[in-house]
Amino acid sequence: MIAKPLRSTDRLFQIIQILRRSSRPITARALAGELEVSTRTIYRDIAHLMGQRVPVSGEAGVGYVLGSGYDMPPLALTPVEIEAIVLGAQWVAAHGDEMLARTALDVLAKIAAVVPERLQPFIIAPSTAAKLPLDASEDTVDAADFRSAIRKEMKLRLHYCDQRGTLTERTVWPVVLGYSDTTRVLIAWCELRQDFRHFRTDRITAVEKLDERTGEPYHRLLRRWEIWRASELARLKSH
CATH class of the missing domain: 1.10.10.10 (Winged helix-like DNA-binding domain superfamily/Winged helix DNA-binding domain)
Structure with a gap:
C-alpha cells in the first residue's frame, strides 16, 4: 500500500x-x-x-x-501521534498498576478536551487496541513504592521468594520497574550478589522502604545497568 x-x-x-x-x-x-x-x-x-x-x-x-531554545505548542499533534498516544495509554491502563492505569485514562481525557474536533475520532473510536491486562492479582506489594524509591534514589529491602520457593532478604538499589504482557519486574542492583538482578514483583512478599540513599546517583546507576544489559544480550546471542 x-x-x-x-x-x-x-x-x-x-x-x-x-x-x-x-x-x-x-x-x-x-x-x-x-x-x-x-x-x-x-x-x-x-x-x-x-x-x-x-x-x-x-x-x-x-x-x-x-535550536535548543525552540518550542512548539505541546498538543500540536498529528493523527498518527494521537494513535501512538492512545495505544500507549491503552496498554498502560491494561497492564499498569492501579495508579498508572487511572493516570493513563486521565491523560487521554485531557488530550480529548483540547485537540481539534477533527482529531476527536482518533481518541473516541481508536483504530488500535492493546492486549488484555496481565493478571496482577498475586502481587502483594504496591508498585508505586518502587517508582517512588527509584525517583528518590532510596534503597529497598525486599523479601523475595525465588522460583524454587527459597525465601531471601535483599537490600537493593532500584533502577527500573519493567512491564511485560504477563509480569512486572523490578530491576535493581543487589547488595548481596553485588550485581544487577531482576525481581518479579509477584514473588516479592514484602518491601521495606529504607531511610538510606543508593550508593551512586541514579543517572550513573542507570548507565551501568544499560552497559550490563548490553553485555548480557551479547553473551546470550553468542551461545
Missing part, C-alpha cells in the same frame, strides 16, 4: 519533530527518506521554516539541527 503523502503543513511539523528528537545534524536526504518526498521538497521546506524564524541551522550536504 502506498502511503498517503503529507500535506505541506503536516510535513513542516514533522520536519521539526525529526530535528527535535535528534542531537545530531540530519541531512536533507535522511529527511526526504523518512517523509517520502524529494530532497528538493525538503530544501524548500527548510527555507520556509527559516523564513518563519524557526531556528533551523545547517546547510545542504552537512545536515540541519533545531
Whole structure:
C-alpha cells in the first residue's frame, strides 16, 4: 500500500519533530527518506521554516539541527501521534498498576478536551487496541513504592521468594520497574550478589522502604545497568 503523502503543513511539523528528537545534524536526504518526498521538497521546506524564524541551522550536504531554545505548542499533534498516544495509554491502563492505569485514562481525557474536533475520532473510536491486562492479582506489594524509591534514589529491602520457593532478604538499589504482557519486574542492583538482578514483583512478599540513599546517583546507576544489559544480550546471542 502506498502511503498517503503529507500535506505541506503536516510535513513542516514533522520536519521539526525529526530535528527535535535528534542531537545530531540530519541531512536533507535522511529527511526526504523518512517523509517520502524529494530532497528538493525538503530544501524548500527548510527555507520556509527559516523564513518563519524557526531556528533551523545547517546547510545542504552537512545536515540541519533545531535550536535548543525552540518550542512548539505541546498538543500540536498529528493523527498518527494521537494513535501512538492512545495505544500507549491503552496498554498502560491494561497492564499498569492501579495508579498508572487511572493516570493513563486521565491523560487521554485531557488530550480529548483540547485537540481539534477533527482529531476527536482518533481518541473516541481508536483504530488500535492493546492486549488484555496481565493478571496482577498475586502481587502483594504496591508498585508505586518502587517508582517512588527509584525517583528518590532510596534503597529497598525486599523479601523475595525465588522460583524454587527459597525465601531471601535483599537490600537493593532500584533502577527500573519493567512491564511485560504477563509480569512486572523490578530491576535493581543487589547488595548481596553485588550485581544487577531482576525481581518479579509477584514473588516479592514484602518491601521495606529504607531511610538510606543508593550508593551512586541514579543517572550513573542507570548507565551501568544499560552497559550490563548490553553485555548480557551479547553473551546470550553468542551461545
